Structures are given as C-alpha cells and as structure tokens.
Amino acid sequence: MSGEAAPLNRVCVYCGSSNSADPQLLADAAALGRALAAEKLGLVYGGGGVGLMGACALAAHDAGGEVLGIIPEFLVGRERPLAKVETIVVSNMHERKMMMYERSDAFVVLPGGIGTLEEIVELLSWRRLDLHAKPIAFYSPGGFWDPLFALLRHIVDANLTPPDFLETYRVAERVEDIIPALRGMPEPATVAPQTIEVA
Numbered sequence: 001m002s003g004e005a006a007p008l009n010r011v012c013v014y015c016g017s018s019n020s021a022d023p024q025l026l027a028d029a030a031a032l033g034r035a036l037a038a039e040k041l042g043l044v045y046g047g048g049g050v051g052l053m054g055a056c057a058l059a060a061h062d063a064g065g066e067v068l069g070i071i072p073e074f075l076v077g078r079e080r081p082l083a084k085v086e087t088i089v090v091s092n093m094h095e096r097k098m099m100m101y102e103r104s105d106a107f108v109v110l111p112g113g114i115g116t117l118e119e120i121v122e123l124l125s126w127r128r129l130d131l132h133a134k135p136i137a138f139y140s141p142g143g144f145w146d147p148l149f150a151l152l153r154h155i156v157d158a159n160l161t162p163p164d165f166l167e168t169y170r171v172a173e174r175v176e177d178i179i180p181a182l183r184g185m186p187e188p189a190t191v192a193p194q195t196i197e198v199a
Contacts, residue, residue: 008135008182010042010066012104014119015052016112017079025052025111028141030059031175032108037065039179044104046096047071047087048079052110061085070099097122106135106182111144127168128161135185136169139178145171 029052043060047069061067069087081087109120138145155161170181
C-alpha cells in the first residue's frame with residue numbers, strides 16, 4: 001500500500017567475511033543478529049561462518065532467530081558455513097545473490113569489502129530501475145560508508161542519476177537504529193515488485 005511501510009519478515013544482511021575486521025565491527029554484527037532475533041525477523045546472509053557474517057548469523061541463531069545462509073559451492077571451504085545454521089549451497093555467485101534477494105523483504109549493509117560493495121551497488125541499481133522497492137539501510141559507524149555516499153552524490157550532481165535516488169536508502173550510525181530505519185521507509189506507489197532475471 002502506498003505511503004505505508006511494507007511488512008518485514010526476513011532481512012538480508014550484506015557484510016564482510018574477514019576475520020581481521022575491527023573487533024568492534026564484529027561485536028556490532030553480533031548485536032544486529034540478536035536484534036533481528038528479538039524482533040522475530042529472519043536473517044538471510046551469505047552463508048559463511050567467518051567475519052562479520054559469521055558473527056551476525058551465530059548471534060541470531062543463538063538468540064533463537066531464524067537464519068538462512070546461502071553460499072556458492074566454491075566458497076564452502078573458504079568461508080566455512082556454520083554447522084548449526086540452515087545453509088543452501090548453490091552453483092555460483094549469481095544464484096546466491098538472486099536467492100538472497102528473493103528470500104528477503106529488506107536489506108542491511110554492514111561494513112564490508114569489495115564483495116559487499118559489489119552486492120549493494122547491484123541492489124541499488126535494481127532499485128534505480130524500479131525492479132524493487134525493498135527497504136535498504138546502511139550501517140555506517142564512524143562514517144564508514146561516507147566515501148560511497150559522496151560518490152552517489154557526485155553522480156547525482158553530474159545529472160547522471162536523478163536526485164530522488166538518494167531517498168532509496170537510509171543510513172544508521174548506531175546498531176539500535178538499523179531496524180527502525182528499515183521500518184521507517186515507505187513503499188513508493190510507482191514501484192511494483194518484479195521478477196529479476198540474472199544470466
């Protein structure tokens with residue numbers, strides 16, 4: 001319904017898989033996992049048991065939350081899925097990203113590396129093309145994602161992307177503000193959910 005927040009049941013979390021991440025970021029990822037479980041929101045994530053994604057998934061599971069990991073076969077040995085978490089092994093990265101998209105009602109972007117950046121830019125592109133209207137929230141502690149936001153503002157200022165694109169996501173600087181940011185985003189009247197085909 002236009003102007004009202006769409007219901008949320010499952011939230012996809014994009015984040016880093018490096019165990020070398022700042023311990024505070026790992027703690028923040030775990031805090032988000034617990035918050036999702038407390039709000040009865042299922043977690044969909046990249047399926048690994050390492051880095052921020054492992055911290056988030058393990059915390060959500062241990063707090064009684066629903067957790068679904070989706071991982072391509074070639075990453076199973078490298079990212080070591082959690083045995084206690086339901087995990088679907090897929091053929092490739094494209095299948096992983098599509099299944100994560102299809103199983104989720106909203107998206108949270110935690111700090112991450114090039115893989116996280118690639119995933120969220122594609123999701124934002126789909127949003128720009130009116131292929132979906134699912135809420136997107138960045139967790140940007142200490143301005144982590146500010147360089148990306150500056151780049152997005154730059155392409156808007158260059159008239160290469162319309163200004164209303166900057167309203168397609170929200171930014172939270174505290175973990176406790178992430179879920180409210182998602183729930184506070186109204187569903188645009190002009191966007192109807194569509195099937196996205198990925199080669």
